[in-house]
Amino acid sequence: MLIIKFKNHINFRIVILLLVSGMIPFLLTGCAEKELINDPATGSILPAENFKPLTDGQYSAATKYYDSRGYAQQLSLFIKNGVITQANLKEIDKNQADRLNIEGSDLTWENLAVANLGTLYLRLYNELLLSQSPDEIDAVSGATQTSERYIKLSEAILNQATKGDHEPIKIDTLDTYSVISTPDRDGYQGLLQASFNGSTLIALNYDEIITEDGKSKHKSTDPSVNTEFNALFDTITETAINSQSLESPFPANEAAPEKAKFGECLRLLREARAPF
Structure with missing residues (x-):
């Protein structure tokens, strides 16, 4: 059987040439020794040994x-006849509101190739539907986090689709928070x-800052502050990483x-790092 997926008019021409030359009827007779697939990146006809x-x-x-x-990303893909036919990405806040429906700065960007969130989604959808491969999707500069989450979710879904597993899944991501x-x-x-790398806390840094004369000062680098604070900050962050706990090690009525x-x-941090 000949499996052909085409990304653009170049690959379409390859299909036409095969039809004209009579190669497809020849292959469909069972005379071909190997199954073939059209490479969407180069247009080459290659053996489908690794095709799933x-x-x-x-x-x-x-x-x-x-x-x-404050957003979680959720992606749905529809597959028909072995081809991705539809993609739908949602970014949902903690009030279960869709980012597309929230007014504010999260909907638009200045000086970017994509003018707004809807345009970004459309670009990501088109790249996946045309290439049929997350590897061919380019992260959009200035909107890299959404782009990269879309790519990772696509990869996870296609891995499920090769196994025919329709169970919804959740994926680990790299996240950095500042509170x-x-x-x-x-x-x-x-x-x-x-x-965090997935559920694992991999780095934690704590300091105290104050704004004086329009400039921020850090206790850890202020020579006028007792250096014992540096030792305290190092100890409490190291304890949190070792214990993998975001609960305070101090009493609720701590006076210090x-x-x-x-x-x-x-x-x-616990509020920001809430599970979806």
Whole structure:
């Protein structure tokens, strides 16, 4: 059997040439020794030894957690006759609102090739439907996080489709969050930055900042501040990574302002890192 997928008019011409030359009838008679497939990237006719057919149906995948902007991504793909025919991406906030329906700066970009979120989605859809391969999708500069999530979700879904597994799945992602506490009586705010690989906390950095004369000062680099704070910050972040816990190690009524601010930052991080 000859399997042909074409990305553009170049590949379509290859199909026409094969028809004119009589190669397809010849192959359909069973005289061909190997199954062939049209390479969507180069147009070459190649052996389909590594080709894994897709099972028809609807498939869906989503991210496990909300990202640093407060959105989780959910992708649905429709496959018919072994070909991806439709894609639908949604970015959903914690109130279950679709990003496309939320007014504000998340819908438009300045000085980008894509003018708005709807245009970005359409570009991503077209690249997947034309190429039939997530490897051929280019991340859009300035909207890389959405682009990269779309690619990863597509890869996960197509892996499911090669097995005919229609069960919705959730995927791990790399995420970095930054949260800041309310100021204490001296004007210092806790600043916590955390990075996750899937469910694993891989990096955590805590410092305290204050704005003076229009500039931000960090306790960790301020020579006028007691250096014991650096040791405290290192200890509490290392403890959180080792325990993989976002719960505060200090009592709720902790009097020390540094420990109280760290506990508040962990609470804010838990809220930002909510599971989808």
